[in-house]
Amino acid sequence: MPPESTYVEPQAKKNIISRSQLEARCKAGEILIVVNQKVYKLDKWIKHHPGGQLAIRHCIGRDCTDEVKALHPDYVLEKKIKYFEIADYLPKESDPEFAPIIGSRTRSKDEIFEAQSAQISAAYRQLETRLRKEQLFETNYINYAWEFSRYLTLFTMAIVLNLYGTCTMHYMASALCLAMFWHQVSFFAHDAGHNSITHNLQIDNGIGIFLADFLGGLSIGWWKKSHYVHHIVTNHPIHDPDIQHLPFFAVTTRIFQGFFSTYHQKEMVFDRVAQFFVSYQHYLYYPVMMMGRFNLYVQSMMFLATEPVYPYRKQEIFGLTIYWIWYPYFIMQLPTWNMVIAYVFVSHMFTFMLHVQITLSHFGMSTEELGDTESFAAKMLRTTMDVDCPLWLDWFHGGLQFQAIHHLFPRMPRHNLRSAQPFGNQIVYSALKDVADQVGFFVEVAKHEAKEYIDAQKIVLPADKKNL
Numbered sequence: 001m002p003p004e005s006t007y008v009e010p011q012a013k014k015n016i017i018s019r020s021q022l023e024a025r026c027k028a029g030e031i032l033i034v035v036n037q038k039v040y041k042l043d044k045w046i047k048h049h050p051g052g053q054l055a056i057r058h059c060i061g062r063d064c065t066d067e068v069k070a071l072h073p074d075y076v077l078e079k080k081i082k083y084f085e086i087a088d089y090l091p092k093e094s095d096p097e098f099a100p101i102i103g104s105r106t107r108s109k110d111e112i113f114e115a116q117s118a119q120i121s122a123a124y125r126q127l128e129t130r131l132r133k134e135q136l137f138e139t140n141y142i143n144y145a146w147e148f149s150r151y152l153t154l155f156t157m158a159i160v161l162n163l164y165g166t167c168t169m170h171y172m173a174s175a176l177c178l179a180m181f182w183h184q185v186s187f188f189a190h191d192a193g194h195n196s197i198t199h200n201l202q203i204d205n206g207i208g209i210f211l212a213d214f215l216g217g218l219s220i221g222w223w224k225k226s227h228y229v230h231h232i233v234t235n236h237p238i239h240d241p242d243i244q245h246l247p248f249f250a251v252t253t254r255i256f257q258g259f260f261s262t263y264h265q266k267e268m269v270f271d272r273v274a275q276f277f278v279s280y281q282h283y284l285y286y287p288v289m290m291m292g293r294f295n296l297y298v299q300s301m302m303f304l305a306t307e308p309v310y311p312y313r314k315q316e317i318f319g320l321t322i323y324w325i326w327y328p329y330f331i332m333q334l335p336t337w338n339m340v341i342a343y344v345f346v347s348h349m350f351t352f353m354l355h356v357q358i359t360l361s362h363f364g365m366s367t368e369e370l371g372d373t374e375s376f377a378a379k380m381l382r383t384t385m386d387v388d389c390p391l392w393l394d395w396f397h398g399g400l401q402f403q404a405i406h407h408l409f410p411r412m413p414r415h416n417l418r419s420a421q422p423f424g425n426q427i428v429y430s431a432l433k434d435v436a437d438q439v440g441f442f443v444e445v446a447k448h449e450a451k452e453y454i455d456a457q458k459i460v461l462p463a464d465k466k467n468l
């Protein structure tokens with residue numbers, strides 16, 4: 001055992017599961033995950049998990065400590081998780097299959113990658129402690145008061161311009177205000193989905209249902225299901241629903257062969273229709289984004305109709321029913337049918353800004369699968385991008401332009417993301433420094449090897465010839 005190893009001899013009586021045993025048991029169908037060097041068995045409970053089944057399925061058979069810490073309130077790790085503990089996890093260096101590294105063997109590329117990834121993870125954990133000290137996980141309700149005044153202004157303007165308007169310009173301005181209202185309120189619903197408003201699951205869920213279902217006609221449950229998965233397997237072409245947009249877009253050429261989407265549970269084929277649309281995707285991007293909200297209606301209804309276990313189904317169906325009463329009633333106040341149709345399109349299409357903002361942070365980033373040894377923090381930084389924006393424009397992006405820090409700490413209230421970002425950058429810089437150091441090291445090795453080769457071959461370089 002190397003002296004610097006952190007391995008501690010487990011107590012004789014405790015159950016121990018090694019990495020190979022874990023793999024074998026998971027392959028046999030057991031739902032086991034590793035958190036803080038302990039193994040948890042979730043076979044029976046998975047269908048009751050408030051974060052959905054798929055979130056857990058993406059963590060089966062691997063260490064998901066950082067994911068679990070990032071996505072749960074403290075009580076889950078402090079109390080709830082204990083009920084599912086079945087054994088200690090045997091770190092791989094003590095597993096007979098993974099013999100200790102003896103002597104000065106050169107580390108393989110995989111080992112270097114794993115070590116770098118672990119370094120980022122360690123920096124990430126320190127950062128979390130620091131941000132807690134800075135109280136950046138606490139909600140400042142004054143921010144929400146400001147936001148409320150904005151929502152209320154937009155909604156009131158939409159109503160007044162619709163009911164008391166006298167010309168097309170008034171009606172279209174009303175539609176635009178409604179689109180802006182939906183756009184802005186989505187950020188609030190996003191907080192509710194992450195339980196980052198009151199940090200109480202029931203209350204935040206209630207807020208989410210009111211905002212998304214009653215006011216917007218969309219299912220918060222549907223959104224939460226897909227968004228949680230997105231946070232765990234960000235930018236994975238096969239697993240992340242947020243980058244699966246066939247037949248319209250292909251974010252990576254990897255999907256040209258078609259693939260089975262684990263989220264949608266269906267084959268996504270790259271057929272002729274997809275070939276046609278994808279070849280024009282650079283033109284179609286904005287028009288498709290403008291139609292996005294109509295698609296969300298369909299997804300919401302499908303979710304409520306087909307999700308096997310969902311505790312808030314009745315409340316959400318009630319919410320959607322109210323929406324489908326108030327919105328049609330509202331637009332029927334317009335003087336002509338042409339105006340009604342124009343209103344529907346303008347109010348829906350101008351929410352495209354939200355879809356653009358969401359996709360902007362991920363579409364241009366890596367979609368590689370780098371395996372289980374990549375840490376959560378390393379993966380989030382590789383797949384997520386911030387959007388630069390001045391302070392005065394924060395309201396427009398809702399604070400979510402700091403997407404990398406949001407992905408590292410999904411439960412952090414949005415209004416704290418700007419303050420947290422400089423701390424987050426430290427991880428990025430230290431990761432980049434590591435990469436730069438590695439590159440420098442490889443250059444030195446290459447130089448050394450080249451020199452050895454030249455000396456061995458007794459090659460005379462042109463520059464040296466002149467000196468002969």
Ligand code: HEM
Pocket residue numbers: 033040042049050051052055056059064067068071072073076080081084193194195199200201228232411
């Ligand atoms: C023994 C294991 C686990 C237990 C006991 C557990 C328990 C819970 C509980 C009680 C909640 C509701 C939290 C609240 O009150 O806000 C929750 C939410 C959640 N869990 Fe787990 N969970 C476990 C494993 C996992 C795993 C492996 C993942 C995947 C990374 C996961 C992802 C989530 C997500 C995404 C949410 C929703 C978070 C939110 O609302 O912001 N959970 N879990």
